[in-house]
Amino acid sequence: QYDRAASNVHGNIIRQIWLTVGLGVALGHFNVFSVAHVPVLTKYVFHVALPCLVARGIGIGVDFYSETFIWEYIGSFLLLRGVALAVSVAVVGHRTVLVALRLRVPESPSRLPELAAEPLEHQRCAGQTVTVLGDVTVVWLNATWISTVILGIPILTAVFGTPKLGAFYGLLAGISSFIFQLPFMLAMLEGHALVLRLRAADGMVDDSAVPDCAAPTSAAAGGEASATVGMVGSVAPPDGNPPTTEWEILLRRNVWWRVLTKVAVNPVMWGIAGGFVISLSTLGERYLRGQSGEYVDELGFFEAALKWFGDSVSPVSLFAMGVWMQHEGRGLLAIGAPELGGYMLAKLLVTPLLMVGIAKIMDLDDRSGRAAVLIATLPISLASFTLGKQYGVGEAALAANVAVGTLLMLPTVIAWSAAMDHAGLYVV
Numbered sequence: 001q002y003d004r005a006a007s008n009v010h011g012n013i014i015r016q017i018w019l020t021v022g023l024g025v026a027l028g029h030f031n032v033f034s035v036a037h038v039p040v041l042t043k044y045v046f047h048v049a050l051p052c053l054v055a056r057g058i059g060i061g062v063d064f065y066s067e068t069f070i071w072e073y074i075g076s077f078l079l080l081r082g083v084a085l086a087v088s089v090a091v092v093g094h095r096t097v098l099v100a101l102r103l104r105v106p107e108s109p110s111r112l113p114e115l116a117a118e119p120l121e122h123q124r125c126a127g128q129t130v131t132v133l134g135d136v137t138v139v140w141l142n143a144t145w146i147s148t149v150i151l152g153i154p155i156l157t158a159v160f161g162t163p164k165l166g167a168f169y170g171l172l173a174g175i176s177s178f179i180f181q182l183p184f185m186l187a188m189l190e191g192h193a194l195v196l197r198l199r200a201a202d203g204m205v206d207d208s209a210v211p212d213c214a215a216p217t218s219a220a221a222g223g224e225a226s227a228t229v230g231m232v233g234s235v236a237p238p239d240g241n242p243p244t245t246e247w248e249i250l251l252r253r254n255v256w257w258r259v260l261t262k263v264a265v266n267p268v269m270w271g272i273a274g275g276f277v278i279s280l281s282t283l284g285e286r287y288l289r290g291q292s293g294e295y296v297d298e299l300g301f302f303e304a305a306l307k308w309f310g311d312s313v314s315p316v317s318l319f320a321m322g323v324w325m326q327h328e329g330r331g332l333l334a335i336g337a338p339e340l341g342g343y344m345l346a347k348l349l350v351t352p353l354l355m356v357g358i359a360k361i362m363d364l365d366d367r368s369g370r371a372a373v374l375i376a377t378l379p380i381s382l383a384s385f386t387l388g389k390q391y392g393v394g395e396a397a398l399a400a401n402v403a404v405g406t407l408l409m410l411p412t413v414i415a416w417s418a419a420m421d422h423a424g425l426y427v428v
Contacts, residue, residue, distance in 0.1 A: 013157075015410070017314075020315055025323070028323040041323075042382075042386075044316065052306045054271035062279050074172050077375075080358055088139035132246045142380060145381060148170050148171075182263060182266075183263055332403040340401075358372075379409060
């Protein structure tokens with residue numbers, strides 16, 4: 001029974017994903033599409049299609065008042081990302097044990113507002129661009145910025161045999177990304193940017209060493225990242241006295257104000273908020289859900305339109321990923337084999353194994369546990385690379401993780417499904 005399920009369910013949907021990515025690669029190779037189209041495609045996804053998918057999935061497909069609603073499932077992903085953050089801090093701390101974490105304070109603190117308004121691109125190209133905050137963020141992204149919606153929904157739809165369950169588990173898994181990981185990740189990236197400006201002010205960055213330090217020209221970098229998090233560029237000056245450690249930056253009010261401003265204008269956050277309003281007010285359950293006795297036929301167009309746009313999230317995103325992969329070419333494997341192997345081991349083995357333990361702690365039922373573990377096996381999304389690109393941290397590692405993780409998705413999902421079936425764990 002498992003062999004049939006593995007070949008006909010997991011295999012077919014993942015081959016469909018590969019076909020979509022491959023079509024993007026092929027049309028990019030023949031110049032039908034170019035990397036210049038990627039920002040347009042991703043902007044459509046993150047400003048239109050994904051908010052519609054989220055609003056419909058949460059607002060109409062989720063009943064938060066139901067006794068069977070699995071808050072523990074959302075809590076499992078919050079715990080996974082929290083543990084991964086702690087591990088990331090430990091890993092980076094171990095790697096940098098011989099590096100002082102103290103910042104050299106600029107000789108002219110009064111110039112900090114002026115320095116903070118300067119673009120980040122100049123400093124990140126000129127050396128001294130490694131920070132503890134940036135490194136922690138890269139490790140965290142590589143471990144848990146999972147493609148819960150773009151890949152998770154189609155795979156879980158195939159596993160459970162119904163789009164309703166696929167969207168339900170995929171969207172709930174993604175909520176923790178936006179309410180927890182995104183704000184803290186942005187705070188650390190903003191802190192990373194501020195550290196670079198402090199170093200530049202103190203003369204630790206040799207601007208003359210780089211004759212031409214222009215902003216990145218990769219079109220793939222601008223579209224998805226800006227659509228995902230909003231504006232990226234300058235960082236606000238620190239409050240009061242200059243910080244003495246990188247971690248102290250995370251306590252700065254202006255850093256968090258900038259982060260919250262970005263999160264507040266995020267289109268996906270508006271989709272989540274709209275979905276919560278529709279669901280918690282019971283408007284979705286009573287008037288927009290077809291099975292309801294109070295369903296209003298005249299409002300059917302609203303749910304249908306949300307579904308119409310939402311259904312395009314995965315194919316458009318995956319096609320854009322293919323065009324981006326073709327453009328990057330050999331640059332996708334710019335990091336060494338040991339580093340890549342370490343990231344793959346962490347993402348494809350350690351992270352799912354950690355989720356198995358968390359699912360046990362949270363006492364998830366079989367279906368929720370199976371969904372949680374399978375989503376944990378999935379590769380990270382392209383948004384992780386574009387964020388790294390804009391902030392100048394970990395682009396090579398993130399690009400390799402996206403590409404190789406996508407290629408290894410089929411054997412990984414099948415292997416974990418087989419392991420859980422063999423152990424009698426979360427059998428569905």
